[in-house]
Amino acid sequence: MIWSLPFLFLGLCMRTHSYEVLDLYQNFPEIRKNGGFWLVKFYAPWCGHCKRLEPVWNEVGEALSKSNIYVRKIDCSRFSSVANEFGIRGYPTIKLLVNFDSVLDMFLKPFFIHSITSNAAFTFTGDRSKDEIINFAVRMAGPAIQEIVDPEILPKFLAVNKLFFMYIGDQKGPLWNSYKEVAKKMQPHGYFYSVNENLVKSHINVSDVPSILVYKDSKPLFFSGENLEKKKQVNASLFKWVNEERYPTFTKVTIGNINEIMHIKSIVLAIVDEKQLQNIGSEMEGIKNLLEDFAKEFRNKYHKYYQFGWIGSPDLANSIAMQTLPLPYIMVLNSSTYEYYVPEEDISDIDSRKIDAFLEKILSHSIPSYGGNSFFTRIRRGIFDAYVAFSEIWSTNPILGMVLFGLPMTVLSFVIYTICCVDFDAGEQEEEEDDDDEDDHDKKD
Ligand SMILES: *[C@@H]1O[C@H](CO)[C@@H](O)[C@H](O)[C@H]1NC(C)=O
Numbered sequence: 283m284i285w286s287l288p289f290l291f292l293g294l295c296m297r298t299h300s301y302e303v304l305d306l307y308q309n310f311p312e313i314r315k316n317g318g319f320w321l322v323k324f325y326a327p328w329c330g331h332c333k334r335l336e337p338v339w340n341e342v343g344e345a346l347s348k349s350n351i352y353v354r355k356i357d358c359s360r361f362s363s364v365a366n367e368f369g370i371r372g373y374p375t376i377k378l379l380v381n382f383d384s385v386l387d388m389f390l391k392p393f394f395i396h397s398i399t400s401n402a403a404f405t406f407t408g409d410r411s412k413d414e415i416i417n418f419a420v421r422m423a424g425p426a427i428q429e430i431v432d433p434e435i436l437p438k439f440l441a442v443n444k445l446f447f448m449y450i451g452d453q454k455g456p457l458w459n460s461y462k463e464v465a466k467k468m469q470p471h472g473y474f475y476s477v478n479e480n481l482v483k484s485h486i487n488v489s490d491v492p493s494i495l496v497y498k499d500s501k502p503l504f505f506s507g508e509n510l511e512k513k514k515q516v517n518a519s520l521f522k523w524v525n526e527e528r529y530p531t532f533t534k535v536t537i538g539n540i541n542e543i544m545h546i547k548s549i550v551l552a553i554v555d556e557k558q559l560q561n562i563g564s565e566m567e568g569i570k571n572l573l574e575d576f577a578k579e580f581r582n583k584y585h586k587y588y589q590f591g592w593i594g595s596p597d598l599a600n601s602i603a604m605q606t607l608p609l610p611y612i613m614v615l616n617s618s619t620y621e622y623y624v625p626e627e628d629i630s631d632i633d634s635r636k637i638d639a640f641l642e643k644i645l646s647h648s649i650p651s652y653g654g655n656s657f658f659t660r661i662r663r664g665i666f667d668a669y670v671a672f673s674e675i676w677s678t679n680p681i682l683g684m685v686l687f688g689l690p691m692t693v694l695s696f697v698i699y700t701i702c703c704v705d706f707d708a709g710e711q712e713e714e715e716d717d718d719d720e721d722d723h724d725k726k727d
């Protein structure tokens with residue numbers, strides 16, 4: 283073992299020498315004048331989620347280092363004026379800044395031009411994984427709607443792309459105008475394409491032209507387009523539909539996107555431990571697959587009420603439930619009350635019939651609910667989170683635990699800190715952006 287130590291250190295050194303994203307300093311305004319796309323992480327050194335994002339951010343930086351997107355980070359505890367300017371309410375916040383001047387070299391991308399009248403900043407609200415962040419940046423650096431013109435590409439395209447919206451028909455008329463409008467607004471959240479009817483005919487049965495579809499789970503679902511006559515209502519109903527359909531039928535739920543999903547719908551969650559998911563045939567895998575199949579099979583019945591998904595970090599679920607839940611588990615979260623429901627019976631022999639009965643009971647309010655988002659529940663959640671954080675530190679490093687938590691005052695301030703900085707936060711419902719704030723004391727009361 284001793285022999286391997288030097289190599290271990292060597293390994294560590296090599297890791298620290300790998301790509302590192304640059305910090306922005308006071309010269310931030312100057313840099314912005316240089317044009318281009320800037321993918322910026324607004325962070326604070328004391329924030330735990332920022333630290334966790336750090337390696338991912340460096341990977342993102344490395345992957346985009348040869349593109350026209352500059353990846354940077356800025357320490358908002360040092361440059362609070364920048365944080366104010368961009369309305370940063372929580373850390374980390376990821377934004378793609380598009381510079382006015384940079385629009386010059388994009389004059390050939392007409393859709394994009396419309397959306398930019400001044401410097402624009404788009405907030406990333408998805409799962410903070412390397413792929414999702416890169417997809418977001420690349421998508422935002424292109425036009426809101428991309429036209430598919432190559433018939434050869436379409437079949438490959440349908441096979442590869444997991445979820446996208448597509449307009450079929452001529453690029454004119456009220457439906458097209460609404461689609462353009464919605465695509466511009468929703469560009470941070472999804473892919474929007476446009477295609478000629480003749481091009482798709484052999485791949486997708488299209489009964490109405492023009493029409494709009496979302497392609498997911500390898501099949502098209504059409505926008506029913508009520509009230510096509512009344513322009514205003516098309517916009518509104520198309521927007522609502524796109525917003526509801528932009529998640530996969532069974533999606534991964536994370537700290538980064540849970541608030542956003544809760545703005546749209548209640549959630550039915552399979553709670554598993556991601557680390558154990560790789561073990562094929564495990565119980566974790568079983569519950570996750572069961573719920574996924576259920577979501578697809580019962581889509582028509584429950585789509586209106588629920589977004590189905592899974593959560594790979596039990597901590598988030600435990601924080602919501604304010605207790606250490608058994609794993610794997612199933613939990614339902616009501617988006618308007620922030621109450622949660624759990625199956626009454628043992629989870630080990632659950633099947634789709636029982637899930638169906640469980641959801642029916644919730645909808646008919648004939649099953650007890652827990653949690654919620656009252657002031658006292660928040661305090662309880664804060665205490666629970668502090669307790670979890672403490673026991674984690676204690677179990678990995680008792681000495682540090684002693685140092686940190688030796689004084690009752692420290693414990694108290696930690697409790698207060700976690701109350702104020704919980705991830706799962708209903709207080710943000712009125713807020714469109716910055717959903718996953720850790721540090722939004724202002725909005726609490
Ligand atoms: C609907 O979309 C059209 C697109 O041409 C736009 O002009 C109009 O302002 C939109 N209406 C509303 C209510 O958003």
Ligand SMILES: *[C@@H]1O[C@H](CO)[C@@H](O)[C@H](O)[C@H]1NC(C)=O
Nearest residue numbers: 482483484485486487488502
């Ligand atoms: C279109 O519909 C016909 C008849 O309903 C069916 O046979 C065909 O497979 C469908 N094509 C596609 C691409 O789904």
Ligand SMILES: *[C@@H]1O[C@H](CO)[C@@H](O)[C@H](O)[C@H]1NC(C)=O
Nearest residue numbers: 548587616617618619644645
């Ligand atoms: C969430 O709770 C509200 C208030 O009790 C209720 O009206 C609504 O139906 C619930 N939603 C779901 C999906 O259970």
